[in-house]
Amino acid sequence: MSIKILLADDHEIFREGIHALLDKEPDIEVVGGAKNGRETVRLVQELKPDAVVMDITMPDLNGIEATREIKKKIPDAKVLCLSMHSDRKFVLEMFRAGASAYLLKSCAFKELTRAIHAVVANQSYVSPEITYIIINESLANQPPAVSSIRSVLTARELQVLQLIAEGHNIKEIALFLNKSAKTIETHRRRIMNKLNIHNTAALTKYAISEGLTSLDT
Numbered sequence: 702m703s704i705k706i707l708l709a710d711d712h713e714i715f716r717e718g719i720h721a722l723l724d725k726e727p728d729i730e731v732v733g734g735a736k737n738g739r740e741t742v743r744l745v746q747e748l749k750p751d752a753v754v755m756d757i758t759m760p761d762l763n764g765i766e767a768t769r770e771i772k773k774k775i776p777d778a779k780v781l782c783l784s785m786h787s788d789r790k791f792v793l794e795m796f797r798a799g800a801s802a803y804l805l806k807s808c809a810f811k812e813l814t815r816a817i818h819a820v821v822a823n824q825s826y827v828s829p830e831i832t833y834i835i836i837n838e839s840l841a842n843q844p845p846a847v848s849s850i851r852s853v854l855t856a857r858e859l860q861v862l863q864l865i866a867e868g869h870n871i872k873e874i875a876l877f878l879n880k881s882a883k884t885i886e887t888h889r890r891r892i893m894n895k896l897n898i899h900n901t902a903a904l905t906k907y908a909i910s911e912g913l914t915s916l917d918t
Contacts, residue, residue, distance in 0.1 A: 703730040704821050707750040709741040709767070710734075710783075711759045715806075719754065719783075722810050729817065738762025739877075742770045745778060751821050752779040754813075757786055757795065758915045760867055761877070765791075765798045765851075765912075766859055772799035779820045783813065791912055792827075792834050794851060802826035850911040853895055859913065861888040865901060866908035 706729060708716045716734045723729050732748050735741040739762045745753060753771065757764040768780045781802040782795045792803050801820040804813060805828045816826040854862065857878075864874045871889070875882045893899050898907055908914055 703728055704752065704817060705730055705732045705748070705750040706817065707732060707741070707744055707748060707753045708734045709736075709738070709753055709759065709764065710756040711736050712756075719813075723814075726814060729814070736760075738764060738767030738770075741767045742774070745771050746774060749775075752781055752801075752817055754781050754783050754817070755800070757782065757784045757791055757912060760914065761864065762860060763863060763913055765794050766856065766863075768795065768798040768800055769856065781816055781820050781826070783808075786912065787831050788912075789834050792831055797851075803831065804828045805830055850896075850907075850913070854892060858888055858892050858895075861885060862892050862904065862908050863913040865889065865892075866905040866914045 706723060708719055708731060710716050710719075713736065716736075720731045720734065723731050732750055733744050735744050737760045741753065741755065741759075742762070755764045755768060759767070762770070764782065764784070768782075771778045771780060778799075780800045781804065782800045783804050783806055784791065784795075785806045786792075787805055795803055802816045802825060804816055804826070807830075808828055812828070819826040851859065860878065861874060864877060869877065871882050871885050875885045878885070893904070896904070896907065898904050
């Protein structure tokens, strides 16, 4: 029986490239692709893949928050992060969200297939280049970094902040999240108070620096 894979990355040419390579594997089948985190969460529930190959930086809902949503709705879901980010905060936050593996986009294709087989077998996998992060974290037994935005904002506030940073107005965000404009405005005000940032430009800059979104989404 083939391993069913969902690809989540906002760059279509990258998804198509990985899809074409995985199609050559006799025991792997790509069942779908998603261009943002929100679509990924929906497709995981619809298609029930064996594993999701997830990017971090995606519009509407980033890969970390999408992983958290997926694990909340389907605890047994397997998420494999494939990212350009090798920073400690991205690696640790992805695993805290529930990912089973973390690979860099510079990895060889054979490493990706090896990681896919590992997570489907209920194992973890980390690219050799970033293994030291996990080892150091384990040895130090450190709590989440105090500078982490995810230790300050709620999951909903993180979603609202990402959408603000991506240029959406209050009405658009309310429509995205199926909430009232008044509720979204309350979230925006709380975000600003918690972060002590009181204008949209500064919020956007902060969201980008924390990896919630990027300039090219």
